[in-house]
Amino acid sequence: xxxxxxxxxxxxxxxxxxxxxxxxxxxxxxxxxxxxxxxxxxxxxxxxxxxxxxxxxxxxxxxxxxxxxxxxxxxxxxxxxxxxxxxxxxxxxxxxxxxxxxxxxxxxxxxxxxxxxxxxxxxxxxxxxxxxxxxxxxxxxxxxxxxxxxxxxxxxxxxxxxxxxxxxxxxxxxxxxxxxxxxxxxxxxxxxxxxxxxxxxxxxxxxxxxxxxxxxxxxxxxxxxxxxxxxxxxxxxxxxxxxxxxxxxxxxxxxxxxxxxxxxxxxxxxxxxxxxxxxxxxxxxxxxxxxxxxxxxxxxxxxxxxxxxxxxxxxxxxxxxxxxxxxxxxxxxxxxxxxxxxxxxxxxxxxxxxxxxxxxxxxxxxxxxxxxxxxxxxxxxxxxxxxxxxxxxxxxxxxxxxxxxxxxxxxxxxxxxxxxxxxxxxxxxxxxxxxxxxxxxxxxxxxxxxxxxxxxxxxxxxxxxxxxxxxxxxxxxxxxxxxxxxxxxxxxxxxxxxxxxxxxxxx
Amino acid sequence: xxxxxxxxxxxxxxxxxxxxxxxxxxxxxxxxxxxxxxxxxxxxxxxxxxxxxxxxxxxxxxxxxxxxxxxxxxxxxxxxxxxxxxxxxxxxxxxxxxxxxxxxxxxxxxxxxxxxxxxxxxxxxxxxxxxxxxxxxxxxxxxxxxxxxxxxxxxxxxxxxxxxxxxxxxxxxxxxxxxxxxxxxxxxxxxxxxxxxxxxxxxxxxxxxxxxxxxxxxxxxxxxxxxxxxxxxxxxxxxxxxxxxxxxxxxxxxxxxxxxxxxxxxxxxxxxxxxxxxxxxxxxxxxxxxxxxxxxxxxxxxxxxxxxxxxxxxxxxxxxxx
Amino acid sequence: xxxxxxxxxxxxxxxxxxxxxxxxxxxxxxxxxxxxxxxxxxxxxxxxxxxxxxxxxxxxxxxxxxxxxxxxxxxxxxxxxxxxxxxxxxxxxxxxxxxxxxxxxxxxxxxxxxxxxxxxxxxxxxxxxxxxxxxxxxxxxxxxxx
Numbered sequence: 001x002x003x004x005x006x007x008x009x010x011x012x013x014x015x016x017x018x019x020x021x022x023x024x025x026x027x028x029x030x031x032x033x034x035x036x037x038x039x040x041x042x043x044x045x046x047x048x049x050x051x052x053x054x055x056x057x058x059x060x061x062x063x064x065x066x067x068x069x070x071x072x073x074x075x076x077x078x079x080x081x082x083x084x085x086x087x088x089x090x091x092x093x094x095x096x097x098x099x100x101x102x103x104x105x106x107x108x109x110x111x112x113x114x115x116x117x118x119x120x121x122x123x124x125x126x127x128x129x130x131x132x133x134x135x136x137x138x139x140x141x142x143x144x145x146x147x148x149x150x151x152x153x154x155x156x157x158x159x160x161x162x163x164x165x166x167x168x169x170x171x172x173x174x175x176x177x178x179x180x181x182x183x184x185x186x187x188x189x190x191x192x193x194x195x196x197x198x199x200x201x202x203x204x205x206x207x208x209x210x211x212x213x214x215x216x217x218x219x220x221x222x223x224x225x226x227x228x229x230x231x232x233x234x235x236x237x238x239x240x241x242x243x244x245x246x247x248x249x250x251x252x253x254x255x256x257x258x259x260x261x262x263x264x265x266x267x268x269x270x271x272x273x274x275x276x277x278x279x280x281x282x283x284x285x286x287x288x289x290x291x292x293x294x295x296x297x298x299x300x301x302x303x304x305x306x307x308x309x310x311x312x313x314x315x316x317x318x319x320x321x322x323x324x325x326x327x328x329x330x331x332x333x334x335x336x337x338x339x340x341x342x343x344x345x346x347x348x349x350x351x352x353x354x355x356x357x358x359x360x361x362x363x364x365x366x367x368x369x370x371x372x373x374x375x376x377x378x379x380x381x382x383x384x385x386x387x388x389x390x391x392x393x394x395x396x397x398x399x400x401x402x403x404x405x406x407x408x409x410x411x412x413x414x415x416x417x418x419x420x421x422x423x424x425x426x427x428x429x430x431x432x433x434x435x436x437x438x439x440x441x442x443x444x445x446x447x448x449x450x451x452x453x454x455x456x457x458x459x460x461x462x463x464x465x466x467x468x469x470x471x472x473x474x475x476x477x478x479x480x481x482x483x484x485x486x487x488x489x490x491x492x493x494x495x496x497x498x499x500x501x502x503x504x505x506x507x
Numbered sequence: 508x509x510x511x512x513x514x515x516x517x518x519x520x521x522x523x524x525x526x527x528x529x530x531x532x533x534x535x536x537x538x539x540x541x542x543x544x545x546x547x548x549x550x551x552x553x554x555x556x557x558x559x560x561x562x563x564x565x566x567x568x569x570x571x572x573x574x575x576x577x578x579x580x581x582x583x584x585x586x587x588x589x590x591x592x593x594x595x596x597x598x599x600x601x602x603x604x605x606x607x608x609x610x611x612x613x614x615x616x617x618x619x620x621x622x623x624x625x626x627x628x629x630x631x632x633x634x635x636x637x638x639x640x641x642x643x644x645x646x647x648x649x650x651x652x653x654x655x656x657x658x659x660x661x662x663x664x665x666x667x668x669x670x671x672x673x674x675x676x677x678x679x680x681x682x683x684x685x686x687x688x689x690x691x692x693x694x695x696x697x698x699x700x701x702x703x704x705x706x707x708x709x710x711x712x713x714x715x716x717x718x719x720x721x722x723x724x725x726x727x728x729x730x731x732x733x734x735x736x737x738x739x740x741x742x743x744x745x746x747x748x749x750x751x752x753x754x755x756x757x758x759x760x761x762x763x764x765x766x767x768x769x770x771x772x773x774x775x776x777x778x779x780x781x782x783x784x785x786x787x788x789x790x791x792x793x794x795x796x797x798x799x800x801x802x803x804x805x806x807x808x809x810x811x812x813x814x815x816x817x818x819x820x821x822x823x824x825x826x827x828x829x
Numbered sequence: 830x831x832x833x834x835x836x837x838x839x840x841x842x843x844x845x846x847x848x849x850x851x852x853x854x855x856x857x858x859x860x861x862x863x864x865x866x867x868x869x870x871x872x873x874x875x876x877x878x879x880x881x882x883x884x885x886x887x888x889x890x891x892x893x894x895x896x897x898x899x900x901x902x903x904x905x906x907x908x909x910x911x912x913x914x915x916x917x918x919x920x921x922x923x924x925x926x927x928x929x930x931x932x933x934x935x936x937x938x939x940x941x942x943x944x945x946x947x948x949x950x951x952x953x954x955x956x957x958x959x960x961x962x963x964x965x966x967x968x969x970x971x972x973x974x975x
Contacts, residue, residue, distance in 0.1 A: 034962055047548070052963055143703035147689075168888060174839070174879040180872050181846060187575070188865040190690045191856035192609075192663035195865060196849060201577040201611070208572075219909070223902060227894065229936055230901040270699045271692060320699065325718045327695040330542070337549070343794065345718040392936035393946050396929040399909065400950055403925075407916065408964035411569050412578065416913035424906060432835055432889050450868045451692065454861040458689045459657050459705060462862040569965060664859065688860045827857055 004133055007351070011359025014061055015367050023058075023066040024364050028371045031073020036080040038398075039214050039405020041090025042314065043330040045074040048408075050338050060342035061357045065364040067338055071331060072368040075274070075314045076120050076376060079307055083112045084386050085398055087218035091209050092274025092310035094440050095282040097217060099295060099302030106298050107242065109384040114244040115300060116307040117376040119256045123308035124369040126260040127267070127315025131322075132362050136348070138316075139323040142268045147455035148466050150271070152473035152480075154449040157276060157441075159480035160283035163292065163487075166435050175434045179442025182207055189447075190454045202414040209275070211406060211418050212443055216436055218402045219423020224430065225395050243380065252304040255285055263309030267316025273329045274310035275444045281309030287487050290494075315365065322346055322358065532774050535566040537761070538595045540579035542572045549795050550596035550759045553624045557788045561778035576601045580613045583764045591771030594621055594761040600667045602758075602811065606818035607665065607828050615815040618762040619772065620808040622779040625797030627714040629671040629731035629755035631746070634701060635724055637708075642728040642749050645708065646679060653681050659689035659706035661697045665827045666690075670818075671710040671731060671755045673825045678751040683825050701725065712757055713740060714796035731755040736798065758800060758814070760807070776804040832887030840880035847873030901935065908932055920969015921958075926951040 014020060034045040049070055053063045078089030083100035096116065103112035130138065145153075165172045185196045186206025197204050259281040266277040285305035286295045295302045318335075320326045325347030327333035339346050344354055351358045389397070406415045426436060453467075460466035468474060535558070537551035551568045558566060571579045579595050587593060595618075605615045631642060639645040639656075648655055653676065660668030669690070673683035689706055691697035694715055701709040702724060713730050720739045729746040730736055731754050736743065746753045763772065782788045783801040792799055802810060822828050850869035859865070894902075912928040919927075929947035938946065958964040 030962070040964075043542075047542075048963055143699040146700075146703060146705045170879050170882045174876060174883070177872055177876040177879065178839075181869075181876070184869050184872065187663070188856075189663055189692055190861060191859045191865050192665040193854060193856045193865040194609075195854050195869060196846070199611075201581045204577045205572065205575055223905060226901060226905045226936070227898055230898040231894070270696050324699075324702070325722075326699050326702075333545075333693075333695060340718070340794075340796065347718055348722055390938075392933045392938040392943075395936055396932040396947075397950065399912070399932070400925055400929065400954060403912065403916065404921075404954070404958060404964065404966065408958065408966055411917075411965055411967075412571060413913060413917045414578075416916055417910070420906065420909045420913055423909075428835060431892050432832055454863050455689050455691070457863065458687060458861040461654060461687055664856065684858050686860075 007355060007359040008132060008363060010355060011361075011363030012366075014356050014360030015065060015363035020062055020065050020360070020364070021367065023062055024069045024368050025371050025375070027066045027069020028073040028076075028368055028375055031070035031075075032077040032080075032372070032375065033073075034070070035074030035077020035089055037077075037405045038081050038085070038087045038089055038218050038402050039210050040074070040408065041078055041092065041210075042071050042074040043334060046071050046331055046334050046338070050334065053338070054342075060344055060354075061360045063342065064335075064338065064344075064357060064361055067335060068361055068364050069368050069371075071335065072124065072311075072314070072365065072372060075124075075311055076117070076372045078310075079116045079120070080113065080383055081401070083116065083303075084109060084383060085218075085401075086221045087398060087402065088213050090274075091213060091444075092278055092313070093306075094213055094217070094275060095278040095306035095437070096303065096310075098282065098306075098437060099297075099299050100307075102296070102298035103300070103303060104384075104387065108298065109242070109387055110380050111242040111244050111248065111300075112303055113380040113383055114377055115248055115252070116303055117373055117380070118244060118249065119252070119259065119304040119307040120311040121369055121373040122256050123260040123263055123310070123312035124315055124372075125366070126257075126308075127264045127312040127318075128362065128365045128369065130264060131315060131319050131365075135319055135323045138268055139320045139326075142270065142320050143324065143326070145269050145472060146470060147452040147459060149470055149472040149476070150269075150448065150452035151456055151467055152476035153266075153269075153272070154445050154452065156476045156480040156483070157280045157283070157445050158449075160280055160287055160483045161438070161441055162484055163283050163286040163295075164435065164437055164441070166433070168433065171432075171434045172438050175429065175436070176438040176442035178429075179439040179444075180446035182212060182439075183443045183446040184450075189451050190458070202412065202418075207418070208415070209443065211415050212422060213440065214402050214406055215419035215422025216426035216429075216439060218398065219419050220426030220430055220436070222395060222398050222402070223423055223427040225391065225398070227427075229391055229395070241381070248300055252300050255301040255304045256308045258285065258288070259305040259308030260312040263312030264316040266309075267313025268319045270320060270326060270329070272448065273317060273331075274313045276448070277313035277316075278306035278310040279441050279444065281305045284483065287483055318365075322350070322361070323348060325350075532562065532591050532771055534564060534592045535562045536593045537566055537568050538571050538579055538593055539568060540571050540576040540595060540597075540601075542570060546598060546759070547576075547596040550598070550624050550761070553759075553791055553795055553797075554594065554596075554761060557624075557782045557791050558778050561781055575604060575609070577604075577610050580610050580618065583762075584613050584617050588764040589766040589768065590764055591767055591774075594763055594775065596624075596759070597762055598667075598759050599755075599757045599814075600662075602815050603665075603667050603670065603818050603822070606815045607822050615812050617765055619765050619767060620811040621761045621763050621772070621775055622803035622807055623758055623760035623800045625759055625792040625795070626800035627712045627757040627759070627797055628736065629667075629757065630711050630713045630716060630743075631671075631675065631728040631731070632701065632709045632711050632716065632725050633707065633728055634704075635726050637726070639708070639728065642744070642746060642751065645728060646675075646751065649676060649681055649686070650679055653685040654687050656708055657687050657689060657706045658708040658710065659691055659697050659700055660710040661691050661694040663690045664688065665822070667755070667757065668710050670821065670825075671753075674755060674821060675731075675746065675751060675753040677821075677824065678746075678753045698725075713743075714798075716740075717796055758811075759797065760802075760811070773804075779803045830887070830890055831892050832889045833884055836880045836883035836887070840877065840884065843873060843876040843880055847877065904935060905932070908935075917967045918969055920971050921966040922951040922955050922971055923969060925954060 034040050053066050078093035079096045081087045081089040082093040082096040083104050086097050086101040088094045100112050187194050262281045263277040266272050282305050286292045317329045317332045321332040327336045456466050537554045539547035539551045541547040555566045604610050633639050662668035676683045700706045727743045730743050732745050850873050854866040856865050915924040926947045929950050933943045958966050
C-alpha cells in the first residue's frame with residue numbers, strides 16, 4: 001500500500017508539472033470535441049491524434065498524458081450528441097440516448113448534460129482509484145476469465161436486458177434477432193469462412209458497429225425529424241437553464257455506484273468494452289428499479305447508469321494494458337502502440353523501470369477526470385443552446401456530422417450508403433414500434449456469445465459440460481436467474497400487499 | 508417548384524468530371540487496408556517516417572478497412588490500377604489470402620509488389636510453468652495425441668496464425684485437422700487466454716514478445732525463423748535447429764496497382780533503396796518491432812510471388828483449399 | 830397493413846437467410862462442433878415464426894403519413910444518396926454546400942440564410958476538421974485545399 005501512495009505522489013509530481021497539466025487540459029478539451037462528433041469515439045480520436053502527439057516531439061510522459069486526456073475527453077464527449085441529438089457519439093453512448101434524449105426533449109437538456117457529466121466523473125474516478133490500488137490483482141482476475149465464463153457473462157447480459165422488452169414481446173425478440181443476424185454477416189472468427197458476403201468486399205469483414213449505430217440511430221433520427229417537420233408536429237425547444245441539483249444526485253447515487261461497479265468489472269475483461277458495460281448497467285438498473293415505468297421517457301437513473309458504466313469501463317480497460325501489457329480493447333491497443341512508439345513497454349516492468357510514466361499516467365487520469373468535470377459543467381449551457389438552432393439548419397447539420405464521423409476515419413464512401421440505407425430501415429422499425437435498443441444489443445452481444453461459445457467448445461474438444469464447470473460461470477448463471485426471477489416475485493409480492501394503493505413514487 | 512429546380516441543379520453537379528491522376532509521384536499516400544492502430548497502420552507509419560526525406564510533400568496515411576484488405580485490392584484492380592501516388596501496405600496474411608483465394612478473383616499477379624518494410628517470425632510460446640519446457644516435449648506430446656494439447660492464436664482457422672501450428676505439425680506428419688485449436692480475436696486476447704490457462708500453447712510473433720521478455724511469465728519454445736534472431740531473442744532456438752522443418756516469416760511491405768507506369772514504379776523503388784541505406788530506417792524498423800528485410804523492385808516482386816505459390820502449396824496440403 | 834408488409838419483407842429475408850445458412854455456409858474443417866453454420870441456422874429458424882406471428886397479428890395498421898410527407902421523405906433519401914455519391918469526387922466543401930442548401934431550403938429556410946448557412950458549414954466544417962482536428966475529409970475538385 002505504501003508503494004501505491006509513494007508512486008501516486010511521484011506521479012502527481014509529473015502530472016502537475018505546469019506543462020503536463022496544460023496538456024491534460026488541452027487533451028480533454030480536444031477529446032470532448034472529437035468525441036461529440038457522432039461516430040468518432042475514443043478509439044479513432046486517439047488513433048487520429050497519435051501521429052500528431054508523436055510529431056510534436058514531447059517527452060514520452062507528456063505525450064502519453066496528452067493522449068490519455070484525449071481518450072478520457074472522447075469518452076465524455078460521446079454523451080453530448082446522444083443527449084442533444086439522439087445520435088450516439090460513439091459505441092459506448094448508445095444506451096445514453098434511451099433516457100438522455102427524452103430528458104432533453106422534456107426541456108431538461110441542461111440537467112441531462114450536467115448529471116451525466118457527474119455520473120461520468122464518478123464512474124471514471126472510481127475506476128482509477130480501484131486501478132491504482134488493486135491493479136495487478138484485478139488483471140489476474142481478468143485473464144482467468146475463460147471463454148466459457150464469457151458465455152455465462154453474455155447469458156447474464158441477455159437476462160438483464162429482459163427488462164427492455166416493450167409492449168410487444170415478439171417485436172422485441174425479432175428486433176434482437178435482426179441485430180444478431182446483422183452481426184453474423186462477415187468472416188467467421190473461428191473458421192475464417194465468409195458468411196453472407198454477397199460478393200461485396202466492404203462487408204466481407206463484417207458490418208462495422210459504428211456504421212450500424214450511426215445508421216439505425218442517427219440517420220433514422222434525421223428522417224424522423226424531417227417527417228415531423230413535414231407533418232408540422234415538430235416543436236422548437238426553448239433554451240433550458242435546468243441543471244443537476246443535489247436532490248437529483250441523492251436520487252441517483254446508488255444508480256451511479258452500481259453503474260460504476262458493473263462498468264469497471266466488465267471493462268477490465270479483454271474483449272468486452274463500454275458498449276457491453278453500459279448495456280448491462282442500463283438493463284440491470286431498470287430491472288432493479290421499483291418503478292421502471294419512466295425508463296425510456298427520461299428517467300434520470302436510465303441516464304446515470306450507462307454513463308457511469310461506460311466511463312468506469314474505459315478506466316477498467318486500462319488495467320490489463322498497464323499491468324500485463326495486454327490490450328483488452330481497440331483503444332487500449334492503440335495506447336499500447338503509442339507507448340511502444342516511445343520505446344516504453346507496458347507491463348509489470350513499466351512500474352519499476354519507468355515509474356514516472358506509469359504513475360504519471362495514472363495521476364493524469366485522476367486530474368483528467370476532475371478537469372473534464374470542470375470543463376464540462378460550464379459548457380452545459382452552451383451545448384444545450386445547440387437545441388435552439390432552427391430545425392431547417394439543425395437537421396442538415398446532423399447529416400453532415402454523421403457523414404464526417406463515418407467518412408473521416410476510414411474514407412470509404414460505401415459506408416455513407418450503408419448509413420443511409422440503415423437509416424431508412426431504422427426509421428421503419430421506429431414507425432412500426434420496434435425498439436432499436438434490442439437491435440443494437442443483439443449486434444454487440446451476439447458475436448461475443450457465438451465466438452466464445454465456440455471457443456469454449458474447441459477448448460473442451462466438443463464437451464458441453466465446460467460451460468458450467470467454472471466457479472465464475474456458475475455464479476453468473478445464478479445471477480442471470482436472479483435478475484429474471486426476482487423482479488417478477490417482488491412485483492407479485494408488492495401487488496399482493498398494496499392492492500388498490502396508488503403506485504409508489506420512486507424513493 | 509423551387510424544390511424541383513434545386514434538386515435538378517443538385518443532380519447536375521454530379522456530372523462534374525473527376526480530375527485525372529497526375530503521372531508523377533506528387534502526393535505520396537500509403538493506404539493501410541484496416542482500421543487505425545493495427546499492423547497495417549504500423550507498416551504505413553514506417554513508410555511515412557522512413558521516406559520523409561525522399562519526397563517533397565509529406566506522405567499521407569489513409570485507412571481502407573474491409574475484408575482484411577479485400578476492399579483495397581479490389582479498388583486497386585478496378586479504379587486505381589495506375590495511381591502513381593498510392594502504395595498499399597500488406598503482410599504475409601495478405602499473401603496467404605491471395606494464395607487461398609480469399610480475395611475472390613484477385614491474386615498475386617493482380618498487383619505489383621514494391622518493397623518490404625521488414626519482417627517478423629512466428630513463435631511457439633508457453634507459460635513459464637508449462638509442462639512443456641522444450642519444443643521437443645511439446646512435439647512428443649502432439650505426436651502421441653494431437654488432441655491432447657490445447658493450442659490457440661489470434662487468428663481463425665486458415666489464417667497465418669493457424670498456419671504456424673499447421674506447418675509445425677506437418678513437419679512430423681501429424682494431421683493439423685486433428686489438433687485442438689482455439690481462435691481468439693487478436694493476439695492480446697490469445698495471450699490473456701494463455702496466461703489465464705484457457706490454452707496451453709500460443710502461436711504468436713517474435714515481435715510482440717518484446718514487451719513480455721523479461722517479465723518471466725512466458726517462454727518462447729522456438730522461433731520459426733531460418734536462423735537465430737538478434738538480442739533479446741539470441742537464446743531462443745529455431746525450430747529448424749531442433750529438427751523441425753517449420754519456418755514462418757511474417758513479411759510486411761507495400762504493393763501498387765498493376766498498371767502503374769514504370770517511371771512512377773522506379774521512382775518509388777529508388778526512394779526505398781535510398782531509405783534502406785540510412786541508419787534512421789534501421790532504427791525505425793527496429794522500434795516498430797520488426798527485423799530488417801530490405802527488398803525492393805522486380806526482385807522483391809518475384810520473391811513475393813514465390814512466397815504466395817509456396818503458401819498455396821501448404822494450404823492445399825493442409826486441406827484448406829482443393 | 831403496414832406491419833404486415835414490413836413483416837412480409839422481413840419474412841422473405843429470413844427465409845433467404847435460413848436457406849443460405851443451411852446450404853452455402855460450410856467450413857472445409859473446424860475444431861468446434863458448431864461450425865460457422867449452426868448459429869445462423871438457429872437465428873433463421875427462430876426469426877421465421879416471429880415474422881409469421883406479426884403477419885398474423887399486426888398491431889400497427891398504417892403509418893398515417895400524408896402523401897406530401899412521403900414526398901418529402903423520398904426527397905430527403907435522394908438527397909442523402911446523392912450526397913453520398915458526390916462526397917468523395919466533388920469534395921466535402923462543395924458536396925456539403927449543395928446538400929445543406931437543398932435540405933435547408935426544403936425545410937423552409939430563406940434563400941439568403943440558406944446560402945450563408947450552407948457555405949458556412951462547408952467551409953468552416955472543412956477547415957475545423959482537417960486543420961484543427963486532423964480528420965481526413967475529401968478535397969475533391971477543390972484541389973488547392975489539400
